[in-house]
Amino acid sequence: xxxxxxxxxxxxxxxxxxxxxxxxxxxxxxxxxxxxxxxxxxxxxxxxxxxxxxxxxxxxxxxxxxxxxxxxxxxxxxxxxxxxxxxxxxxxxxxxxxxxxxxxxxxxxxxxxxxxxxxxxxxxxxxxxxxxxxxxxxxxxxxxxxxxxxxxxxxxxxxxxxxxxxxxxxxxxxxxxxxxxxxxxxxxxxxxxxxxxxxxxxxxxxxxxxxxxxxxxxxxxxxxxxxxxxxxxxxxxxxxxxxxxxxxxxxxx
Amino acid sequence: xxxxxxxxxxxxxxxxxxxxxxxxxxxxxxxxxxxxxxxxxxxxxxxxxxxxxxxxxxxxxxxxxxxxxxxxxxxxxxxxxxxxxxxxxxxxxxxxxxxxxxxxxxxxxxxxxxxxxxxxxxxxxxxxxxxxxxxxxxxxxxxxxxxxxxxxxxxxxxxxxxxxxxxxxxxxxxxxxxxxxxxxxxxxxxxxxxxxxxxxxxxxxxxxxxxxxxxxxxxxxxxxxxxxxxxxxxxxxxxxxxxxxxxxxxxxxxxxxxxxxxxxxxxxxxxxxxxxxxxxxxxxxxxxxxxxxxxxxxxxxxxxxxxxxxxxxxxxxxxxxxxxxxxxxxxxxxxxxxxxxxxxxxxxxxxxxxxxxxxxxxxxxxxxxxxxxxxxxxxxxxxxxxxxxxxxxxxxxxxxxxxxxxxxxxxxxxxxxxxxxxxxxxxxxxxxxxxxxxxxxxxxxxxxxxxxxxxxxxxxxxxxxxxxxxxxxxxxxxxxxxxxxxxxxxx
Numbered sequence: 195x196x197x198x199x200x201x202x203x204x205x206x207x208x209x210x211x212x213x214x215x216x217x218x219x220x221x222x223x224x225x226x227x228x229x230x231x232x233x234x235x236x237x238x239x240x241x242x243x244x245x246x247x248x249x250x251x252x253x254x255x256x257x258x259x260x261x262x263x264x265x266x267x268x269x270x271x272x273x274x275x276x277x278x279x280x281x282x283x284x285x286x287x288x289x290x291x292x293x294x295x296x297x298x299x300x301x302x303x304x305x306x307x308x309x310x311x312x313x314x315x316x317x318x319x320x321x322x323x324x325x326x327x328x329x330x331x332x333x334x335x336x337x338x339x340x341x342x343x344x345x346x347x348x349x350x351x352x353x354x355x356x357x358x359x360x361x362x363x364x365x366x367x368x369x370x371x372x373x374x375x376x377x378x379x380x381x382x383x384x385x386x387x388x389x390x391x392x393x394x395x396x397x398x399x400x401x402x403x404x405x406x407x408x409x410x411x412x413x414x415x416x417x418x419x420x421x422x423x424x425x426x427x428x429x430x431x432x433x434x435x436x437x438x439x440x441x442x443x444x445x446x447x
Numbered sequence: 448x449x450x451x452x453x454x455x456x457x458x459x460x461x462x463x464x465x466x467x468x469x470x471x472x473x474x475x476x477x478x479x480x481x482x483x484x485x486x487x488x489x490x491x492x493x494x495x496x497x498x499x500x501x502x503x504x505x506x507x508x509x510x511x512x513x514x515x516x517x518x519x520x521x522x523x524x525x526x527x528x529x530x531x532x533x534x535x536x537x538x539x540x541x542x543x544x545x546x547x548x549x550x551x552x553x554x555x556x557x558x559x560x561x562x563x564x565x566x567x568x569x570x571x572x573x574x575x576x577x578x579x580x581x582x583x584x585x586x587x588x589x590x591x592x593x594x595x596x597x598x599x600x601x602x603x604x605x606x607x608x609x610x611x612x613x614x615x616x617x618x619x620x621x622x623x624x625x626x627x628x629x630x631x632x633x634x635x636x637x638x639x640x641x642x643x644x645x646x647x648x649x650x651x652x653x654x655x656x657x658x659x660x661x662x663x664x665x666x667x668x669x670x671x672x673x674x675x676x677x678x679x680x681x682x683x684x685x686x687x688x689x690x691x692x693x694x695x696x697x698x699x700x701x702x703x704x705x706x707x708x709x710x711x712x713x714x715x716x717x718x719x720x721x722x723x724x725x726x727x728x729x730x731x732x733x734x735x736x737x738x739x740x741x742x743x744x745x746x747x748x749x750x751x752x753x754x755x756x757x758x759x760x761x762x763x764x765x766x767x768x769x770x771x772x773x774x775x776x777x778x779x780x781x782x783x784x785x786x787x788x789x790x791x792x793x794x795x796x797x798x799x800x801x802x803x804x805x806x807x808x809x810x811x812x813x814x815x816x817x818x819x820x821x822x823x824x825x826x827x828x829x830x831x832x833x834x835x836x837x838x839x840x841x842x843x844x845x846x847x848x849x850x851x852x853x854x855x856x857x858x859x860x861x862x863x864x865x866x867x868x869x870x871x872x873x874x875x876x877x878x879x880x881x882x883x884x885x886x887x888x889x890x891x892x893x894x895x896x897x898x899x900x901x902x903x904x905x906x907x908x909x910x911x912x913x914x915x916x917x918x919x920x921x922x923x924x925x926x927x928x929x930x931x932x933x934x935x936x937x938x
Contacts, residue, residue, distance in 0.1 A: 250917070251938050252914070252936040252938055254937070256864045256938040257864060271807055272807065273814065281865035281867055281868070282866040282867070284842060284864055286838075286841050286862045287862035287863055288864065295829070296831075298829055298830050299815070299827060299828070299829055300827065300830065300844070301827040302822075302827070303822050304822070308822055311821065312822070315817060315818075316814060319810060320807075321807070321813065321814040322814070374918065407861070408861055408889060409890075409913070410889070410890055
């Protein structure tokens with residue numbers, strides 16, 4: 195089926211609708227070639243709301259952004275605002291990733307009202323290159339407001355949300371589901387699937403490999419035994435209590 | 448400080464004749480306001496005067512004339528504070544300002560006439576400024592401080608020539624002399640200064656004492672008259688009292704705007720900037736409420752001051768009524784003089800290699816200001832590296848207006864992007880940690896044994912661990928008791 199289609203695409207002047215934006219909208223690369231190929235504009239957007247859906251901390255959800263954050267922090271004299279991060283964004287690791295720490299601002303509003311106030315004002319203020327937030331539950335109309343604000347301020351808004359949110363529709367322009375991927379060699383991997391994008395359908399699973407060498411096995415000189423991750427544990431996976439996503443409800447008028 | 452030796456000295460005296468009432472009313476014309484001293488009217492505004500109220504009449508008399516009259520008890524402390532504030536305000540015209548209580552300011556203006564293009568222009572500017580502040584003053588100009596003061600009280604035309612000649616027609620009751628001396632002089636048949644100054648000094652000295660002749664000599668400039676100028680310890684404090692209680696806090700915005708405008712002029716006159724000021728809302732029957740407005744960077748922009756103040760004001764809900772409002776600023780910093788863009792809005796490569804336009808930088812500061820104003824100073828901060836091998840001490844939060852010194856120390860081992868604020872204890876199965884499922888150790892150990900010299904000694908073996916669900920964690924084993932802890936997440 196696809197073979198004749200591809201031939202047709204090559205032979206004639208036909209093109210896919212998903213490439214419609216690419217000529218005049220070229221976004222900066224995400225740092226992952228496989229992801230760039232699927233993203234509209236061949237890279238992360240520069241504004242609008244992007245939702246990253248995942249249920250588990252520690253699968254590489256933040257490392258996915260690291261190349262872009264490093265680029266934004268170095269290229270622009272604007273803030274990178276992190277609103278209520280669930281843990282301390284660890285400066286030595288950020289510095290290793292090439293992020294300019296002097297551009298990072300952490301904001302910790304206490305009340306849900308303040309939380310959304312900070313998000314909306316920071317997005318619209320034109321003084322941030324990206325605003326990253328971990329809203330536990332956020333309403334559609336709130337995301338729509340953030341979308342408008344992020345267009346006004348020319349600011350990229352990234353929301354980390356639980357995977358269950360992917361079932362419902364959202365005004366976000368780009369929605370990507372993240373799941374842990376099977377590591378290859380020494381490097382960890384992330385399996386992403388684009389759930390919503392402009393000018394395209396859902397994508398298939400894309401496997402992104404990091405160059406982190408985190409899976410380099412431990413030299414076998416200690417008395418510690420190296421266990422292999424067994425397949426049964428993979429299937430019966432549960433959320434560990436300590437890292438379960440802290441779900442908070444934010445009301446906003 | 449004595450500048451009396453110079454011949455070209457010129458003094459301008461501002462005599463605030465309505466000061467007792469203006470500290471309360473600030474020249475609000477519509478409502479009649481009177482100030483009482485021992486149950487007698489001692490000062491009033493023009494509205495009260497128009498109604499026919501006279502000085503020294505009692506309050507009962509005043510009330511029979513009109514029921515709308517608002518009365519205040521005289522507050523000399525407040526008058527002096529206002530005079531100090533006005534002196535700081537007058538500092539924008541000349542650095543030599545003298546406070547002459549109870550109601551005069553003396554300005555030595557010989558040095559600033561050229562800057563303000565002549566005496567008339569200077570007086571005009573002073574008048575306009577005082578009008579804006581809501582104060583009225585009579586102005587007198589003469590060659591000595593005392594003569595200027597005398598001219599201001601007698602409302603005489605400016606004199607820049609010979610002092611004694613100019614004083615000649617002044618009636619002696621305009622001089623600041625003791626009532627007893629005044630009386631005896633009048634009994635002697637002396638009515639004006641011409642006659643007084645013609646008398647031999649040693650005779651006057653014998654008759655009225657050395658203080659009187661000293662006064663006369665200083666008045667005419669025959670003797671130097673050193674003055675104590677205000678020191679420019681920059682401190683801004685201005686207050687507005689309301690004639691009726693304000694119950695709607697939103698209506699405070701207008702007087703706040705006025706006070707912030709005064710602050711702006713104060714700062715501009717001294718080329719200063721401020722990064723913190725505080726408002727005080729008071730009412731006679733409630734405890735006063737103070738709130739601070741902090742800025743990320745020192746600034747002097749009244750529009751931004753007002754916006755931040757409004758953000759703070761919106762959050763005040765426990766102040767049912769207000770009868771006076773004051774603004775104080777204490778900590779100032781010198782104004783930076785950035786070189787302007789020749790090509791407006793274009794981007795230039797800065798010394799540190801970054802490219803940014805001034806407008807962008809201003810917006811960046813504005814966001815931080817807004818957030819600190821609404822969320823409090825602790826709610827937003829930046830990150831910096833710190834020179835320490837202990838993971839929890841290898842970073843620190845920093846205030847956003849400080850530029851931390853660069854840390855040379857570069858970490859080469861794997862570090863997680865999320866760090867737990869305090870390590871959480873893990874179960875263990877045999878030699879291995881567990882966290883609702885087994886953890887596989889991938890990389891390590893990285894031994895961190897550090898800090899025995901201060902109290903925060905750590906000795907740990909760090910590992911990268913993989914959970915069965917695919918997540919990567921940063922765990923360590925405490926060497927002292929073999930207990931496993933989770934310290935970070937490779938998110």
